[in-house]
Amino acid sequence: MSLTIEANRSLKPFNTFAVDQRAQYFAAAHGDGDVRDALARARQLDVPLLPIGGGSNLLLTRDVPALVLHIASRGKRIVEETAEQVTVEAEAGEPWHPFVLWTLDQGLVGLENLSLIPGTVGASPIQNIGAYGVEIKDVFAGLTALDSHTGKLCEFALEDCAFGYRDSLFKQQPGRYLILRVRFALRRRAALHLEYGPIRQRLAEQGIVAPTAQDVSRAVCAIRSEKLPDPQQLGNAGSFFKNPLVTAAAARALRDSHPDLVAYPQDDDKVKLAAGWLIEKSGWKGFREGDVGVHRLQALVLVNYGQGTGEQLLQLARRIQADVLERFGVALEIEPNVI
Numbered sequence: 134m135s136l137t138i139e140a141n142r143s144l145k146p147f148n149t150f151a152v153d154q155r156a157q158y159f160a161a162a163h164g165d166g167d168v169r170d171a172l173a174r175a176r177q178l179d180v181p182l183l184p185i186g187g188g189s190n191l192l193l194t195r196d197v198p199a200l201v202l203h204i205a206s207r208g209k210r211i212v213e214e215t216a217e218q219v220t221v222e223a224e225a226g227e228p229w230h231p232f233v234l235w236t237l238d239q240g241l242v243g244l245e246n247l248s249l250i251p252g253t254v255g256a257s258p259i260q261n262i263g264a265y266g267v268e269i270k271d272v273f274a275g276l277t278a279l280d281s282h283t284g285k286l287c288e289f290a291l292e293d294c295a296f297g298y299r300d301s302l303f304k305q306q307p308g309r310y311l312i313l314r315v316r317f318a319l320r321r322r323a324a325l326h327l328e329y330g331p332i333r334q335r336l337a338e339q340g341i342v343a344p345t346a347q348d349v350s351r352a353v354c355a356i357r358s359e360k361l362p363d364p365q366q367l368g369n370a371g372s373f374f375k376n377p378l379v380t381a382a383a384a385r386a387l388r389d390s391h392p393d394l395v396a397y398p399q400d401d402d403k404v405k406l407a408a409g410w411l412i413e414k415s416g417w418k419g420f421r422e423g424d425v426g427v428h429r430l431q432a433l434v435l436v437n438y439g440q441g442t443g444e445q446l447l448q449l450a451r452r453i454q455a456d457v458l459e460r461f462g463v464a465l466e467i468e469p470n471v472i
């Protein structure tokens with residue numbers, strides 16, 4: 134079936150902020166052939182190609198002068214099993230959380246801490262998604278992408294992806310690589326990561342002393358549901374700012390003036406500060422202006438109460454950045470992809 138291209142399509146259902154910007158052109162890709170066709174059609178139309186998955190890490194500040202390609206391919210499979218590990222592969226359009234549940238149903242360990250993150254498998258490497266002490270890079274086995282510059286298929290191994298904290302080669306070169314499918318190295322038996330956040334405490338409250346990966350997934354889902362607003366109810370893109378990395382000396386100086394500073398020492402003489410704490414201490418938690426604001430329980434999450442625009446959300450973010458910089462001397466970096 135050939136690719137259907139619509140003109141002037143509203144992207145409101147395709148971004149979790151639910152802002153009502155329009156795509157100049159829009160199409161859905163159900164397989165590799167559609168992605169190739171879309172690349173060719175974008176060239177003919179003389180517009181860039183913008184791949185999107187669930188739109189849960191996007192801030193649309195204007196109508197998009199591009200062919201927006203909704204990656205909607207499906208399929209997941211075990212591709213290899215050895216005594217040590219099981220390699221699973223999923224098409225880019227697979228919704229992330231159902232994919233995690235499927236791996237758990239196969240008796241596989243590795244993705245449980247990443248339960249309930251919105252979005253698609255194909256977007257998961259873009260910002261090296263992470264939660265509760267685990268990142269994609271910890272279980273990444275490779276991916277296949279179409280290089281939009283050359284039109285050729287490329288294979289990426291872990292060392293090719295330049296994964297960092299909410300960062301990767303793909304985030305650094307937006308639009309260049311169209312991710313088609315991703316592989317993960319999981320295990321039948323492995324140590325679980327219980328040390329981060331309240332996972333261990335939550336399991337203990339339920340009387341679970343020898344948790345399975347499924348137990349951890351359920352605990353993570355419960356914690357996340359209490360903590361984060363559901364985009365179906367209230368437009369948001371999860372954490373709006375990255376947790377800033379500062380030197381250990383800078384963190385010590387801040388702690389002298391703010392003994393309750395929330396900070397996590399890293400391996401390399403750097404300290405990760407809790408962006409939510411910085412924003413809350415600056416008085417922004419619960420702030421609302423018109424239809425945009427800062428979530429009343431979670432200072433890291435900007436929200437759209439209904440008719441807010443991407444531009445208003447961006448302006449609010451800029452005010453928060455300026456305020457935190459002035460008060461703490463710390464620069465906050467925006468996490469979602471601003472378009």
Ligand SMILES: Cc1cc2nc3c(=O)[nH]c(=O)nc-3n(C[C@H](O)[C@H](O)[C@H](O)COP(=O)(O)OP(=O)(O)OC[C@H]3O[C@@H](n4cnc5c(N)ncnc54)[C@H](O)[C@@H]3O)c2cc1C
Nearest residue numbers: 185186187188189190251252253255256262263312370371
């Ligand atoms: C409530 C909530 C909680 C969240 N919690 C977390 C969390 O705990 N940890 C975390 O890391 N993130 C979190 N996020 C952010 C987001 O869910 C992830 O970044 C997710 O991976 C984005 O997937 P998506 O399919 O929605 O990507 P989109 O928002 O559609 O796209 C994001 C970027 O990836 C590009 N892209 C998408 N698909 C492809 C593809 N196939 N090939 C090439 N480029 C592509 C887009 O062009 C865009 O630049 C949260 C978001 C929300 C709303």
